[in-house]
Amino acid sequence: MLYEADHEGEENPNVKVDVIETILYQRALKNAQNALENGYSFSISFIKQMHQQLLYLGRGANKSPGEFKKEQNYLADTRKKEIQFIPISPECLDQGLENLFHYIKSCDLPPLIKTAIMHLEFEALHPFKDGNGRIGRMLITLNLWQEKILSQPHFYISGYFEENKDEYIEQMRGVSRSNDWNLWIKFFLKAVESQAIRNLEIAESIKNLYETTKIEFSEILSSKWNMEILDFIFTHPVFRNNKFVNTTKIPNATAVLIIKKLEENGYLVLRDKAAGRRAALYSFEPLMKLVRV
Numbered sequence: 001m002l003y004e005a006d007h008e009g010e011e012n013p014n015v016k017v018d019v020i021e022t023i024l025y026q027r028a029l030k031n032a033q034n035a036l037e038n039g040y041s042f043s044i045s046f047i048k049q050m051h052q053q054l055l056y057l058g059r060g061a062n063k064s065p066g067e068f069k070k071e072q073n074y075l076a077d078t079r080k081k082e083i084q085f086i087p088i089s090p091e092c093l094d095q096g097l098e099n100l101f102h103y104i105k106s107c108d109l110p111p112l113i114k115t116a117i118m119h120l121e122f123e124a125l126h127p128f129k130d131g132n133g134r135i136g137r138m139l140i141t142l143n144l145w146q147e148k149i150l151s152q153p154h155f156y157i158s159g160y161f162e163e164n165k166d167e168y169i170e171q172m173r174g175v176s177r178s179n180d181w182n183l184w185i186k187f188f189l190k191a192v193e194s195q196a197i198r199n200l201e202i203a204e205s206i207k208n209l210y211e212t213t214k215i216e217f218s219e220i221l222s223s224k225w226n227m228e229i230l231d232f233i234f235t236h237p238v239f240r241n242n243k244f245v246n247t248t249k250i251p252n253a254t255a256v257l258i259i260k261k262l263e264e265n266g267y268l269v270l271r272d273k274a275a276g277r278r279a280a281l282y283s284f285e286p287l288m289k290l291v292r293v
Contacts, residue, residue: 001238001288002271005281020057021134028053029138033153036146042101044094047127047135054138055131063130068093073126085173087126096125104143111147115140116188117181120172137161155199160191205290210234213267213286220265221258225250229258233284237291238271241279 003019028050040046052066064070068090075085088096100121107114122136137158145153161168171187174180210230217226228248236243245255259282262268272281 001283002281005236005238005240005243017059021059024054024056025134025138029141029153032138032142033145036142042104042139042143044097044101047097047139050138051128051131051135054134059130064128065131068127069129073129075126084169085124085176087124093125093127097127100125111144111149112189112192113185115143115147116185118143119188120175120184123172124176155195157191157195159198160195164191202290206234206287209286209290221261223254223258225254225258229262233267234287237284237287238281240281241274243279244282 003023031053032046032050035046035049048066048068055061055063055065070090072089073087074083075087076083100118103121104114104118107117109117119136119140122139123132126132128135137156140157141150141153141155144150144155167187168191171184175184214226214230217223217230221229223229225248228250232244232248233239236247241255241259244250244259245252248255250258259268263270263282267284267286268282269285270280271283272278274280
């Protein structure tokens with residue numbers, strides 16, 4: 001959000017890697033959604049395009065974006081210095097992926113179970129030199145949306161996987177070792193449930209904050225611009241003063257008084273003072289506290 005406050009719509013390679021990854025992930029997901037809405041389906045060319053967009057800059061940009069692996073890769077425990085899993089060989093990869101995409105189209109299992117199987121199979125194929133995990137998790141969201149489990153592809157399961165990384169890896173390895181799909185599917189369903197509850201709690205808390213703030217603003221500001229102000233700071237919780245004025249169309253003198261009053265009442269925090277032609281930077285802390293969870 002700090003980056004977007006200054007560089008919205010721009011590409012700047014001189015920022016933190018995690019910021020670049022987030023922006024590219026967002027863009028690749030949106031483009032994939034648009035492609036699926038326009039009649040495309042999961043295919044080899046589809047995931048290559050996703051991968052090319054995802055690794056355009058930052059981590060993995062030097063590892064053949066949009067191209068499948070040419071050499072055998074493997075997953076290893078660097079601490080123990082041992083190989084844990086060897087994915088399919090490069091020469092068998094195209095057929096393996098074609099089989100997976102055919103399965104996605106033809107399988108009539110319940111969508112969540114189907115998605116659990118799809119995710120594990122994609123991770124087992126491990127088609128790229130880098131970025132397989134990010135593409136695999138993106139496919140979860142897109143498939144649940146395609147199956148109409150989600151109204152929009154805005155479900156990020158990575159939080160649960162990261163918090164339970166050892167179990168996540170162990171359950172996937174269990175399928176390779178003993179063909180025990182049940183334990184993996186149970187883990188996946190638990191991950192979806194847990195992450196869904198957490199996401200819903202955050203969404204509900206944001207909705208409640210919006211309704212509460214709307215009432216408080218009418219009392220504190222007593223302004224005809226109340227709804228414009230409210231909608232702006234919920235849409236852009238980190239913003240420069242000039243964007244506030246340009247977007248809401250509030251006269252500059254009035255906007256200065258409004259921001260000062262919101263700062264005095266603890267709604268806004270000054271993150272960066274105005275300097276020269278650079279406007280002051282503010283954050284709407286009540287909302288930021290919720291999304292930092």
